[in-house]
Amino acid sequence: MSAQQITSPIEEFFQLQKDLDGFTSRFTKEISSKKRQIIDDKTSFNIKVNDLKSEEVRLTSQINQLDGHRSELQRKIEESIINFEDRRAKIDELHAEETKLNTKKLELDEELNGINNQINEINNKIEKLSKNLEDQVVQDDVELVKFERYLGLRIEVLKEDLMKFRFSNLDASNLDKEFWIDLNIAEEFQITGSFPAMGEDEMAPILVEFNQSQNFGRFLKQIRQVLKSNI
Known part of the structure; x- marks a missing residue:
């Protein structure tokens, strides 16, 4: 075993100073690094x-x-x-x-x-009334011819449901003077106008009988009599 070397106090002092300088340098570097890191972190923050x-x-x-x-x-x-x-x-x-x-x-x-x-x-x-009227006209044809010849009766069709009957030879002072009635045949026979004017009390019974009997010849005779009585 070799003998230990004896270090003098001066050598120990220089060695300690050297170690301290190294530590100080490392510490300074570490502090600087930490400081830069803190500054960078703060800046980033x-x-x-x-x-x-x-x-x-x-x-x-x-x-x-x-x-x-x-x-x-x-x-x-x-x-x-x-x-x-x-x-x-x-x-x-x-x-x-x-x-x-x-x-x-x-x-x-x-x-x-x-x-x-x-x-x-x-x-x-x-249609039924028209047929009845046609049949009645044919049936009373001889009598109507007499009416037209001797009593001056003329029949005009104004519309399909309206006929005019003109009578002359009623006024002894003027045989050519015409008197007339308008007969509506749409449903029931109705007198819608006349000259001279006929009263309701004169027309009503004639129309009632005509609508019941459908006797055209008798109807014309009755109308002629009423018109003549009103001259």
Whole structure:
């Protein structure tokens, strides 16, 4: 085993100073590095804070815009709901009106069918009366010829349901003077006009008998007598 070397105090001092200088250098470098790191971190932090503040401002602006859009959207939704309710009420009203119109149409269709049936019945009666009148005219042809020849009777067809009967040889002072009646044959026989004017009490019994008997010759005789009595 070798003998230990003895170090003098001066050598120990220089060695200690050397070690201290090394430590100081390392410590200074470490502190500088940490300081730079802190400065860099602080700078980065400040940048991030500023970025976050900018982002906060941007997001706040967007939130405000969204709040405005939401308020506007809410207003439009409320208006749409009101409009929808108004339209739904109008649609319900139109549906109710349509139902009423359909019901009214059915009623009118039924009424129209009834009127058409009545028209058909009237037309049938007119055809029957016209046929009866034609048959009566043929039956009384000889008598009518006598009327036309001796009593001055002329018959005119004004319309399909209206005839005019002209009488002359009634007024002794003027044999050519004509007197007339208009006879409606649409349903029941009716006198719609005459010259000279005939009273209701004069026409009524003649028409009642004529509508019952359909005796055309007798009807003309009675009319002639009434017209002559009114001269």
